[in-house]
């Protein structure tokens with residue numbers, strides 16, 4: 001019979017939390033409005049690309065108030081190179097008209113996920129970067145790959161992975177948990193040829209232990 005691994009995950013994750021403590025999110029932003037817009041635009045696109053195209057958009061539409069006056073196709077000259085830009089333009093304008101001003105951007109998961117173009121993962125990113133009290137853990141494509149490799153969660157369903165992470169780690173660590181797993185996936189735990197010998201999680205990683 002297979003023996004169940006007994007791992008204190010909170011303790012095991014400390015080197016990872018330390019490695020990525022204070023690291024800034026790759027989507028640069030000066031305020032919550034910019035963060036929300038960039039998170040919506042970055043779905044299925046790269047953070048680097050969104051950082052490049054966003055300054056011109058924010059020059060024309062510096063806040064939700066100005067964005068609320070736009071029609072979707074007014075945004076095309078600014079975001080036309082972004083994946084799925086027509087839908088994203090429609091979502092941004094609808095969101096702006098719904099909220100009216102930056103100060104009405106919700107600070108909780110329920111409010112954020114009620115807005116067009118914002119799912120649970122995006123809401124968790126926005127709350128994490130804004131310093132809101134976390135109601136979940138960021139599970140993006142990186143976390144979806146890294147968590148099962150580590151053995152901290154099983155399966156391939158984002159919501160089920162998130163639930164397992166939330167059960168294993170206390171709420172006050174949900175922000176560093178999501179951020180450090182996503183950075184690990186971006187930097188070391190790549191889809192092919194993960195750089196295990198350099199990884200601070202290799203002493204407990206199920207994938208690495210099986211390769212040895």
Ligand code: SF4
Pocket residue numbers: 146149150188189190194195196197199200201202205206207208
């Ligand atoms: S040891 Fe390797 S497989 Fe495990 S988390 Fe680190 S990079 Fe990924």
